[in-house]
Amino acid sequence: MIILTEFYETNLKRELGRAEYLLLKILINLLQSIKSVSIEALATALPIPIFFESRRKKIQRFLSLNYINIEEIWFPIIKSWLEIYFPLNEVIYVVIDRTNWGCINLLIISVVWNKRSIY
Numbered sequence: 001m002i003i004l005t006e007f008y009e010t011n012l013k014r015e016l017g018r019a020e021y022l023l024l025k026i027l028i029n030l031l032q033s034i035k036s037v038s039i040e041a042l043a044t045a046l047p048i049p050i051f052f053e054s055r056r057k058k059i060q061r062f063l064s065l066n067y068i069n070i071e072e073i074w075f076p077i078i079k080s081w082l083e084i085y086f087p088l089n090e091v092i093y094v095v096i097d098r099t100n101w102g103c104i105n106l107l108i109i110s111v112v113w114n115k116r117s118i119y
Contacts, residue, residue: 004028007084011077015067023062039063085113 004012004025013021030045031037043056050058062068086092093112098105110119 007081008077011080012073015073015076020062020065023058027059027062082111 012024016024026046027042030042034041034045036042039056039059042059043052046055046059048055048058067073082092095110095112095117097108097110099108100106108119110117112118
C-alpha cells in the first residue's frame with residue numbers, strides 16, 4: 001500500500017473522515033498499480049468484499065462528495081506547505097503559464113522552490 005508523506009497524511013486526515021481517508025489511500029494505490037483512470041477498472045480492482053455495482057457506486061459517491069474539491073482539500077495543504085517552508089519575509093516566485101489545447105484553455109500556476117517549479 002502506498003505511504004503518503006506525513007505532511008499529506010496530517011492534512012488529509014484533518015479534512016476527511018477516517019473511512020474516506022482510507023478509501024482515498026486505496027484508490028491512490030489502485031491508480032498507481034492498474035494505471036487506469038476508469039471507475040469501472042477501479043471498482044473491479046477495489047479490494048472490498050461487496051458486489052461490483054456497489055463498489056462502483058461507492059467510488060462515485062466518494063468522488064461526488066461536496067468537500068472533495070480544490071478549496072476544501074488542496075488549498076489547506078498548499079497553505080500549510082507555504083507556512084512551513086517559506087518564512088514571511090522571503091520572496092516567493094510564482095510562474096503562470098497558459099496553453100490553448102484545441103478548444104480547452106489550461107492555466108497553470110506554479111511556485112518555484114529549490115530551483116524546481118511545483119504545481
